[in-house]
Amino acid sequence: MILVHHLNDSRSQRVLWLLEELGLPYEIKKYQRDARTYLAPPELRAIHPLGKSPVIEDGDVKVAETGAVVEYLLSTYANDRLQPPAGTEDDRKLTYWLHYAEGSAMPPLLLKLVFGRLPAGAPGFIRPIAKAIAAKAQSSFIDPQLKAHADYWESELAATGWFAGPQFTAADIMMSFPVEAGAVRAFKRADRPHLDAFLTAIHARPAYQRALERGGPYSYA
Numbered sequence: 001m002i003l004v005h006h007l008n009d010s011r012s013q014r015v016l017w018l019l020e021e022l023g024l025p026y027e028i029k030k031y032q033r034d035a036r037t038y039l040a041p042p043e044l045r046a047i048h049p050l051g052k053s054p055v056i057e058d059g060d061v062k063v064a065e066t067g068a069v070v071e072y073l074l075s076t077y078a079n080d081r082l083q084p085p086a087g088t089e090d091d092r093k094l095t096y097w098l099h100y101a102e103g104s105a106m107p108p109l110l111l112k113l114v115f116g117r118l119p120a121g122a123p124g125f126i127r128p129i130a131k132a133i134a135a136k137a138q139s140s141f142i143d144p145q146l147k148a149h150a151d152y153w154e155s156e157l158a159a160t161g162w163f164a165g166p167q168f169t170a171a172d173i174m175m176s177f178p179v180e181a182g183a184v185r186a187f188k189r190a191d192r193p194h195l196d197a198f199l200t201a202i203h204a205r206p207a208y209q210r211a212l213e214r215g216g217p218y219s220y221a
Contacts, residue, residue, distance in 0.1 A: 002026040005047050005055040007040050008033055009219050011066045011102075012054030014173050016215045018070060020207035021173070022077055028214060066177075067098045070170055082170045090165030097163045097171035105178035108145040112185045115142060146186035150195070153179060157194035161201065168205075176202055180220035 002019065006012045006028045019026045031041050031053065045051035048064050055064045056072075063072045074083055084090035115134040122130035153175070156163060164171035179199060183189055189196040202208055212218055 003057040004028050005031065005044065005053055005057075006215055007031045007044065007053035008216055010040075010053050011177055013211060013215050013218050013220075014066055014177055015054045015056065015069050015073075016211035017176070017208050018073055018082070018170060018173050020210045020214075021082060021205075022073065024073075024077055030216065065102075067102055067174065070098060070174060074170055078170075082168070082173075084165045084167070084169060088165075090169075093164040094169055094171045098174050101174040101178055105149055105175070106181075108142055108149065109178060109181045109185055111142045112138065112146060116185075143186075146182065149178075150182055150187040150192060153182070154192050154194050157198050161194065161197060168201075172198070172202060177220070184220065 002024060004012060004015055004019070004026055006016065008030070010033075016026075016028070031044055033040060040051050040053060042051065044053060044055075048055050050064075052064065054066055054069055055062065056069050058072075058076075061072070063069050080086075083094055115137050118134045119127050119131040160166045162168055162172050163175050179195060183195070183199060187195065189199065
C-alpha cells in the first residue's frame with residue numbers, strides 16, 4: 001500500500017490526483033500548515049530532512065519531490081497510461097513539463113507570494129520602505145516574468161488544450177499547480193481562454209474530485 005505524506009494546500013494534492021487517475025490504492029497521512037506562518041509542521045522533518053511534502057512510501061521505497069514521485073508512479077504502475085508513446089515528440093514534451101513545472105514555473109510564483117507578504121511582516125517603522133521595495137521588485141521583475149510564463153502556457157494550450165499532445169497526460173497533472181497558483185497570482189482567467197478551459201477541464205475530472213475528497217480542503221481548486 002502506498003503511503004502519501006500529504007500537506008494541505010500543497011503540491012502533494014497532485015500526487016493524490018495521479019493515484020486516483022491510476023486507480024491505485026493508497027493511504028494518506030495528513031499534515032497541517034501553521035495558521036500564522038503557513039509553514040509545514042516540524043513533524044514532516046521526521047519523514048524528510050527538508051520537512052517538505054509530498055513524500056511517498058511504497059514498501060521499502062521512499063520518494064520525495066513531486067516530479068520524482070510522478071516519474072516513479074508512472075514507471076512502476078502506469079503501464080503506459082497518462083503518457084504519450086515512448087520516444088515520440090509528445091513523450092519528450094511530457095518529460096519537459098514534468099521538470100518545467102517546478103524548475104521554471106514555480107520560482108516566480110513563489111517570489112510573488114513572498115514579496116506580497118513582505119510588507120506585512122516588517123516592523124511598523126520600516127513597513128513603508130518594505131512596501132516600496134516589494135512593489136518595485138514585483139513591477140520590475142516578478143510580474144513581467146509571470147506574464148511571460150502565462151503567455152507561454154496560453155500559447156502551448158492553444159493547439160490541443162493539453163500540455164503534452166492531444167490527450168490528457170501526467171504533464172497536465174504536474175502543470176495544474178502552477179496554473180492554479182497563476183490564476184490567483186499571475187493572470188485573470190477571463191483574459192486567458194485556453195488556461196481557463198484547461199482549469200475547467202481538470203477540475204471536472206472525477207479523479208480530481210476524488211482526490212479533493214480524500215485530501216481535504218485545497219484553496220486552488
